[in-house]
Amino acid sequence: MGLSTEKTGGVVTVTLAGETLDAGNSKEFKAEVAAFLTPQAKVVFDMSRLRFVDSSGLGAILSCLRQLNGVGGDLKLCAMTKPVRALFELVRMHRVFEIFNTREEAIRSFGG
Amino acid sequence: MTSPSIGTGEHSRSARVPGEAGVLGALKKALEPARALEGVRVWYRPATGAWREVFPQEGAEEAPPAASSRVRVDEFPLRPRRRGPMLAVATEPPAEGVAMLVRQLVRAVLDLTDLEERERHLLDELGANWESLEALYELNTELRAADNPRELLDRLMHRKVLVNEGLSAAVYVEAEGKLTLQASNRECLAATLERSRGLVGKALAERRTQVINGREELDAVPDLEPQWRTATSVAVAPIATRHGLVGAFTVWKSGHKGAFDTPLLRLVEALGNQAAMIIEGDRLNRALRESERLRQEIEIASSIQQTLLLDPPPEDLPRLEVAAFTLASQRIDGDFCEFIRHQNGAVDVLVGDVMGKGVPAALLGAATKHHLVRAMAELASSAAQRSATTVPPDEVVSLAAGRLASQLIALERFVTLCYARVDAEGLRLELVDCGHTRTIWYHAATGECTFLHGENLPLGVTENEAYVRQTATLGMGDALLFYSDGVTEARNDAGEFFGEERLAECVGRFAGLSCGELLERIRAEVVTFSGGDAFADDFTSVAVRVREPGANQPLCARRAVFSSDVEQLTAMRSWTMEMAAQVPGGLGEEHLGELELALQEALANVVQHAYKNPGGRIELEADAFADRFQVRISDWGEPFDPTRVLQPSFDGSRESGFGVYIISHCMDHVAYWREPDGRNVMWMVKFRKPDPHKGEKPTSDGPEH
Numbered sequence: 001m002g003l004s005t006e007k008t009g010g011v012v013t014v015t016l017a018g019e020t021l022d023a024g025n026s027k028e029f030k031a032e033v034a035a036f037l038t039p040q041a042k043v044v045f046d047m048s049r050l051r052f053v054d055s056s057g058l059g060a061i062l063s064c065l066r067q068l069n070g071v072g073g074d075l076k077l078c079a080m081t082k083p084v085r086a087l088f089e090l091v092r093m094h095r096v097f098e099i100f101n102t103r104e105e106a107i108r109s110f111g112g
Numbered sequence: 113m114t115s116p117s118i119g120t121g122e123h124s125r126s127a128r129v130p131g132e133a134g135v136l137g138a139l140k141k142a143l144e145p146a147r148a149l150e151g152v153r154v155w156y157r158p159a160t161g162a163w164r165e166v167f168p169q170e171g172a173e174e175a176p177p178a179a180s181s182r183v184r185v186d187e188f189p190l191r192p193r194r195r196g197p198m199l200a201v202a203t204e205p206p207a208e209g210v211a212m213l214v215r216q217l218v219r220a221v222l223d224l225t226d227l228e229e230r231e232r233h234l235l236d237e238l239g240a241n242w243e244s245l246e247a248l249y250e251l252n253t254e255l256r257a258a259d260n261p262r263e264l265l266d267r268l269m270h271r272k273v274l275v276n277e278g279l280s281a282a283v284y285v286e287a288e289g290k291l292t293l294q295a296s297n298r299e300c301l302a303a304t305l306e307r308s309r310g311l312v313g314k315a316l317a318e319r320r321t322q323v324i325n326g327r328e329e330l331d332a333v334p335d336l337e338p339q340w341r342t343a344t345s346v347a348v349a350p351i352a353t354r355h356g357l358v359g360a361f362t363v364w365k366s367g368h369k370g371a372f373d374t375p376l377l378r379l380v381e382a383l384g385n386q387a388a389m390i391i392e393g394d395r396l397n398r399a400l401r402e403s404e405r406l407r408q409e410i411e412i413a414s415s416i417q418q419t420l421l422l423d424p425p426p427e428d429l430p431r432l433e434v435a436a437f438t439l440a441s442q443r444i445d446g447d448f449c450e451f452i453r454h455q456n457g458a459v460d461v462l463v464g465d466v467m468g469k470g471v472p473a474a475l476l477g478a479a480t481k482h483h484l485v486r487a488m489a490e491l492a493s494s495a496a497q498r499s500a501t502t503v504p505p506d507e508v509v510s511l512a513a514g515r516l517a518s519q520l521i522a523l524e525r526f527v528t529l530c531y532a533r534v535d536a537e538g539l540r541l542e543l544v545d546c547g548h549t550r551t552i553w554y555h556a557a558t559g560e561c562t563f564l565h566g567e568n569l570p571l572g573v574t575e576n577e578a579y580v581r582q583t584a585t586l587g588m589g590d591a592l593l594f595y596s597d598g599v600t601e602a603r604n605d606a607g608e609f610f611g612e613e614r615l616a617e618c619v620g621r622f623a624g625l626s627c628g629e630l631l632e633r634i635r636a637e638v639v640t641f642s643g644g645d646a647f648a649d650d651f652t653s654v655a656v657r658v659r660e661p662g663a664n665q666p667l668c669a670r671r672a673v674f675s676s677d678v679e680q681l682t683a684m685r686s687w688t689m690e691m692a693a694q695v696p697g698g699l700g701e702e703h704l705g706e707l708e709l710a711l712q713e714a715l716a717n718v719v720q721h722a723y724k725n726p727g728g729r730i731e732l733e734a735d736a737f738a739d740r741f742q743v744r745i746s747d748w749g750e751p752f753d754p755t756r757v758l759q760p761s762f763d764g765s766r767e768s769g770f771g772v773y774i775i776s777h778c779m780d781h782v783a784y785w786r787e788p789d790g791r792n793v794m795w796m797v798k799f800r801k802p803d804p805h806k807g808e809k810p811t812s813d814g815p816e817h
Contacts, residue, residue, distance in 0.1 A: 023716040024678050054712040055774055059767035066764070083705040090709075090777060096764035 003032050011107045012036055015046040021057030030060050037064060041073035044106040048079035053087055065097065078106035136166055139199070139221045143167050143214075152214055155200040163200070176200040181607055182648075186215055188222060205648040217399055261394040265295035268386055278365060280343075283387050284312070285351070285359035294359070301339050305360075309335040312360045315348040319357065321381055323347045325371035340364055345372040349384030353392050361387050421448035421477045425654070431536035432459055433657040433664050435627035437635060438650065445650035446473030447596045448481045452488060454502060458535035460488070463548065463594040463654055465528045467570075473525075480516060480527050480571065487512040505531045506581040509544045513571045513579060520572025527571040530594050534586070536658045541584045541592070546570050549597055552616050554623045556589030561616040564592075591627070591657040593619050598649030599634070602642040610641050624742075624781025624797045626664075627655035633785060659739075666735035668694040676719050676728035676747070684715050684732060688743055692798075694736035699800055706778035707741065707798045713771040714745055714794050722749030722792060738800075740780075745794040751786050 002017035014036055021029055036043055045061065053061075065075045078100040080088065088094045100106040136156060143154065154167035155176040165171030179185040188199040199222075201214050269281045282296035284305050291305040291312065305312050311333050315322045324330050325345045340346050343364040351359040361384035363376075425434040436449055446466030453459055462484060466473045491503040491511065509531050520526055530548035534541055543551065545566025553562050568579045595615070602610045615634065622633040631653050638651070670691055674684050688711050692699060699707065718730055731746040760769040776782050781797040 020682070022681065022712060023720065024681050052708065052712075054709060054716065055768065055770040056716065058770065062764055062767045066767075082701075083709075086702065086705055087709060087774070090774060091760065091770050092762040093764065095762075 003029075005036070008107050009111070011042045011044055011110050013044040013046055013103055013107065015048075016050050019049060019051040020053075021050055021060065022052060022054040023056040026056040026060040029057070030063060033064060037067045037071070037073070039071040039073060041068060041071075042110045043068060043073065043075045044103060044110075045075065045077050046079055046103050047077055047084060048081070050084050051081055053084045055091075058087060058091065058093060062093065062096070074110070076100060076106045076109060078103050139218065140167055143217060151204040153202045153204075154218075155202070157198045157200075159197050176202050177204075180605075182603060182605075186218075188218055204644075214403075217396070217403070221396065261390050262294060264390045265387060268383060268390070269295045269297040279363050280365065281361075281363045281383075282339075283351075283359065283361050285387075285391060286357075291359060302337065305337060306335075310337045311340065311346060311348050312337065312362070315350050315360055316357050319350055319352070321347065321349040321377060321384070323372050323377050323380075342366050347372050347377060347380045349380045351384050351388045351391065353388050353395075355395075358391055359387065360384075421446065421474065421481065422652075423450045426451050426453055426459060429453075429457065429459065429536070429664075430661045431457060431659055432534060433627045433659055434459065434461070434654070435631055436652075436654045437628075437631040438652045439635070439647060441598065441647050441650050445469060445596070445598065446475075446477030447598070447650040447652040448477040449594075449652060449654055450481055450485065452485070454533075456502070456535070457537050458502070458533055459656070460505065461530075461532045461534065461592075461594060461654055461656060463530045463532075463596070463652065465548065465596045465650075465652075467526050467528075476520075476523070476525055476527070479519075480512070480529075483512040483516050484508060484529075484531070487515070504581060505533050505542050505544050506579050509546065509568075509571075509579040510577070513546075513577060514575070516571055517575040517577070521575065523572075526573050529571055532592065532594065532656075534592065534656050534658070539586045539588070539658060541586050542581050543584070544568065544579050544581045546579060547573075549595055549600060550612055552593040552595075552612070552619050553584075554591040554593070554619050555587060556591075556623075557587050559620060559623070561620045563612065563616070586658050588658060588660065591619070591623055591630070591655060593630075593634075594654040594656075596650055596652040598647055598651045599638060599653055601649060602638045602647055602651075604641050605643060610638050614641070622783050625783060625795065627657055630655050633783070636785065663737055663739045666737050667696065668736040669734070671731065671733045674730045674732065675726070676723040676730050676749075677726040678716075678719055680730075681712065681715055681719065684730070685711055688732060688734055691734035691736060691743075692741045695741050695800055696738060697800060699741060699798060703798060703800075710775045710778035710782075710796060710798075711743065713774045714796065717752065717771055718745065718747045718749065718792075718794075721752055722747045724750075740797055740799045742795070742797045744796075746791050748790050749792065751792055 004015045004017060006013045006015075014033065016029075018025065043064070045064075061075075061077070068075045076098045079102060080099060085094075085099075088097070088099070098106075098109065100109065139154065143152070152168070153165060153176075155163045155174075156166045157163045162173040163175045164173045165176075176185055177183050183202050183204040186201045186203075188201070189197075199218060201218055203214060265283050265285075269283065280296075280298045282298065282301055283294050284291035285294045286292070286307065291307050293301055293303050293305075307313060307316055311322055311324065313335070314333070323345075324333065324347075327344060330336060330340060330343060330346060343366050346362065346364040349361045350357050351361055361380060363372075363380050363383075365372075422436070422438050425436045426432075427434075434451065438447065438449070446468065448462075448464045448466075450462040451459055452462070462481070464477065464480060466477045466480065468476065488503065488508045491507055495503050509529065516527075527546075528548040529544070529546040530551060531544040531546075532541060532551065533543075541564075543564055543566060545551070545564065546568040547570035551564040553564055554560075555562065564582070564584070566580070566582055569577055593615070600610055600612050600615055604610075614637075618634050618637050619630070622630050625633060634653060635651070638647075668691065672687055674680050674687075685708060689704070689708055692704060692707055698704075715730070718728075719726075722728070728747060728749055731744075733744040733746070735742045760766065760773050775796070778798075779796040780799050781795075783795045784793065785795075786792050
């Protein structure tokens with residue numbers, strides 16, 4: 001799907017480039033993002049471009065969180081569009097993930 | 113069956129094993145008209161071997177069903193008194209008249225084949241002594257089509273074998289207590305004979321063929337029949353069938369040389385046997401005609417039902433959607449329904465059920481319906497004179513019931529009735545329930561079903577009963593289901609009723625479908641439950657729904673076919689979302705998002721689970737209505753009911769299992785079913801307005817479950 005990354009201090013921000021993360025590309029996404037799920041990694045997913053996520057896409061993001069948590073790292077999400085936020089709320093994943101309105105807030109949250 | 117009076121050797125005993133093909137062939141032919149009766153199946157088991165079905169279709173090796181309340185099973189040994197081949201006849205449902213006829217048919221076939229067997233044995237002994245042996249066989253085949261027994265007996269009399277030998281022959285068959293001449297190759301014979309006198313009397317009394325040679329010997333017979341006073345040899349064979357001694361076959365000659373010998377005796381017995389077969393064949397044909405008559409009665413009752421009892425539901429009502437589904441059982445209950453439209457847009461729905469079966473019940477149903485409609489018309493015209501707008505339904509029922517009561521009581525019949533007036537404009541329901549099944553009321557606001565039940569007695573229980581009505585306020589989108597007890601009293605193999613709870617659950621599950629489709633789903637559920645669609649009772653169901661004006665017809669309806677592939681998901685989603693945009697005023701941004709999500713989950717289920725490999729057919733049907741959008745996804749893959757999957761885990765411990773939950777929370781109605789051709793249908797509706805049952809949808813600050 002194409003990922004772009006930016007390093008700010010110790011935090012890696014991954015921007016999910018496509019508009020869609022669903023059954024059609026979630027496997028591909030998992031393979032691409034695996035490189036950033038390293039021990040103690042502090043990762044932020046910038047979701048501002050994603051317009052549509054389905055349960056497969058959500059499952060993929062959830063798997064990233066669990067992998068990072070397993071190796072002492074953490075994942076935070078930011079800049080969700082409305083429909084994506086609706087999905088996260090529907091399946092109550094807003095209580096599992098830390099979600100921030102902006103990328104800066106997300107990065108800052110690691111500093112504290 | 114009595115044994116032949118002349119000794120049997122080892123050879124002939126072995127020849128008595130019945131020909132399986134013969135019995136089965138005759139049986140299938142005889143049962144042919146029973147195909148029209150449905151629910152009649154016949155199994156055959158050879159002396160050594162397994163059961164298998166032989167009628168209406170040749171089936172695999174399988175035992176007949178065990179007898180139960182749903183199935184009547186009769187077994188018939190082909191060879192009495194020892195373990196031998198067996199027939200079993202299952203009648204489902206166990207309609208007594210049908211079962212009796214089938215039993216008669218099977219017995220008659222067995223009698224007939226028994227006689228044939230005996231004849232074969234006699235012919236074996238006759239051997240080649242008689243050049244006309246072939247002629248005997250020839251008649252055998254004619255017997256199969258015996259429609260005129262007299263003509264066949266007559267042909268028996270004019271056999272070359274008899275004529276060549278200069279033999280006279282006559283056959284007498286019992287009718288009204290006397291032996292009556294049926295056929296002969298001589299004239300001037302007595303029209304009737306006494307069955308207890310003379311040589312015939314002796315043959316019948318001893319149940320064996322009598323042969324007398326010589327004038328003196330004949331003269332010694334007490335009360336010898338006058339027609340044999342000049343004969344020199346006489347042979348009389350009793351005609352025996354399973355129903356007893358039914359007549360006598362007589363052969364004689366006068367003045368010719370030679371006495372009647374053993375071969376001639378055998379011939380007379382063989383011919384006597386053929387006469388018995390002709391008579392038995394005639395009995396069989398009569399039984400068949402009787403079954404035909406029964407079938408016709410069913411048809412008459414059924415056509416009464418279709419034309420007089422069942423009214424087509426009104427279709428062009430602006431705010432009401434009405435559908436009816438009926439299926440007449442083999443027994444015809446006299447279920448009826450009627451729809452009466454009023455000026456103000458209200459509709460009266462009358463659903464009734466006559467206690468009893470067949471043509472009488474159907475006619476009584478028609479009479480009841482007639483009285484109700486007549487009472488309505490009379491009261492309406494007098495109300496118009498008083499400038500009253502409508503006639504209360506309880507008054508209609510009371511007037512009609514008053515006129516019917518004495519007749520119904522005299523006939524010891526009663527009628528249950530549900531008279532409902534649905535006023536879509538005022539969202540008002542008036543109901544007069546007279547002992548009918550409880551009406552199911554689907555509440556659109558909560559998605560729940562409740563029952564409506566009145567206290568009135570059925571029509572025909574007491575005279576001068578005052579019928580009372582109850583009223584209720586309906587909600588927009590509410591639906592009502594009226595039905596006959598044939599629906600709830602359908603049984604499964606364990607003997608359990610389908611029941612009103614299961615029916616209400618069905619209504620709730622499929623309430624979002626159109627009324628016609630809702631009834632079709634109910635029918636399919638009952639069929640699945642009871643394991644067949646041959647219902648014991650009439651199956652009548654009527655569904656009524658209150659809707660916004662114009663909500664019954666789609667503004668735009670389209671269909672598209674896609675190939676199952678993950679790559680196609682986006683295309684399928686876009687196609688459907690374009691259709692959703694046709695709903696006037698739009699569904700709203702948030703609702704569109706939910707629709708798209710639900711679609712995606714449903715389609716991904718098909719692509720990833722229903723079909724194991726890409727390329728399967730996926731059909732999308734989308735309908736945009738004034739108030740809602742509905743989409744139907746069909747596939748022909750593995751069945752999977754997403755509406756029956758457990759809750760997912762919300763704590764992040766599992767990465768999958770959210771799909772079904774998402775679908776059911778994003779759509780207002782979801783239904784799944786599998787059709788007989790293997791089509792799996794997932795059907796979903798999204799309303800334009802915020803749906804009331806979204807109140808329980810979790811939000812960011814909603815309570816955790």
